[in-house]
Amino acid sequence: MTRILAISDPGTLADALAVLRRGQPVAVPTETVYGLAADATDPAAITSIYETKGRPRFNPLIAHVADIDMAKLHVQFSPLAEQLAEAFWPGPLTLVLPLSETSQIHPLATAGLGTAAIRMPQGFARELIAGFGKPLAAPSANRSGRVSPTTAQHVADDLDGRIELILDGGRCRVGVESTILAVNGSQLQLLRPGGIPVEMIEAATGKSVDRPAPPAGDAAVIAPGMLASHYAPDARVRLNVSEIMPGEALIKFGALPVEGEDQAKAVMDLSPTGDLREAAANLFGMLKQADASAPRGIAVAAVPEHGLGEAINDRLKRAAAPRPPV
Incomplete structure (x- = not known):
């Protein structure tokens, strides 16, 4: 039976950390949508995310961090990436950056790519990651391809009985997933529009954001949310x-x-x-x-x-x- 605990309740943080340390996923509220979080360095924990969601293994996951120091253990920051992090973190911006030599993010979370998608969330999720001490991989807490959850009840409707714990932080403030940007030197590519409008990014950096064509056919998916059919309700x-x-x-x-x-x-x-x-x-x-x-x-x-x-x-x-x- 899935438990639902309010993030304001005493003991909720400790309960969530105990589940994560057993390698099991926990549904966590963020400012964007609810995420299904598990240890991004543990292949068994990552596998549990994929199995719970029924998510294709070629579809990479975002690794969520508590602070910039944790991020720099796992990915390499260019000056432009640092500028973006300073402007928009914590917040709904994911940066796709080259993996560092010290990274322990497991290849299952990166789909075997030489890059990782990194984000610093706001609120309780960030507190949870800090307490865990390692990045949490956290796609949306729903069955793969379905409508993303913005309340704890949405998570329960989709995953009740499939996960041990849902953390209830109320309704998500932003309501759509993070913007995903690939930072290649001084170039910016929009891989997924999201909670930070492109106009804000261009204003903050003074650089234009390229919009590459979406992947077609067997082309590699290099960031979450790039599959053509996604966020789908039952009705057409x-x-x-x-x-x-x-x-x-x-x-x-x-x-x-x-x-x-x-x-x-x-x-x-x-x-x-x-x-x-x-x-x-x-x-x-x-x-x-x-x-x-x-x-x-x-x-x-x-x-x-x-x-x-x-x-x-x-x-x-x-x-x-x-x-x-x-």
Whole structure:
């Protein structure tokens, strides 16, 4: 039976550390989404993440650290990478950097690559990593390819009975995963849009961020969240709709009317005021809520592409992508 403990309860930190030290994963709240955390240096612990999620082994994991000194034990920082860490850590930015000679992050967590994805989270997760003393690999705490969890109940709905412990820190503030940047010398590549808009990164560094073409076919996946089909509810997702088919669930944006919405199975609005931060925070929860209404499909109105809209649209496109054969 899976236990759910509030992070504010006395003893929760010690209980979580005990589970991690046994090599088992723990569901942990972060500012982005809930993560399924386990020892990033232990192959058995990493394997337990993959098995719990049903995640492909070629899909690398983010290693979460407590501070910059822990990060520097495992990856090499260029001056540009240091500038990014100083500007945005702790926070929803993941840096893909070359592994250092002293790194103990296991190749199972890096998918055998010569780089590692590193992030310093905010809040309780960072406290947990500091207490553990080693990086924690932590993909989203859900079955692979499904909608990411932003509450402890979302985790329980997907993983109850599959993990020992869920730590409840309330609703995630950001609501979409971290932005992932590859730092190659003085070059920046966006591997996944996320909680830090590209415009903020460019303003902080004075450098443009390249957007490489997504991997196709058998091309290697070099960062989490790059699979074409991902974040998928059970119902099929239709994007940028201007009208609703009877029986669909509708997810709107900015309180704009959609033709036929009176025939929708359910109607919700990511942000009635058109606030992209609110929309990002609501995205995964509303996808789950729409899916729970057992609609004939989920119709999503257009969301602007600027700022956090880039991350929102990235998740929606992957949710709507053709599903791989089961």
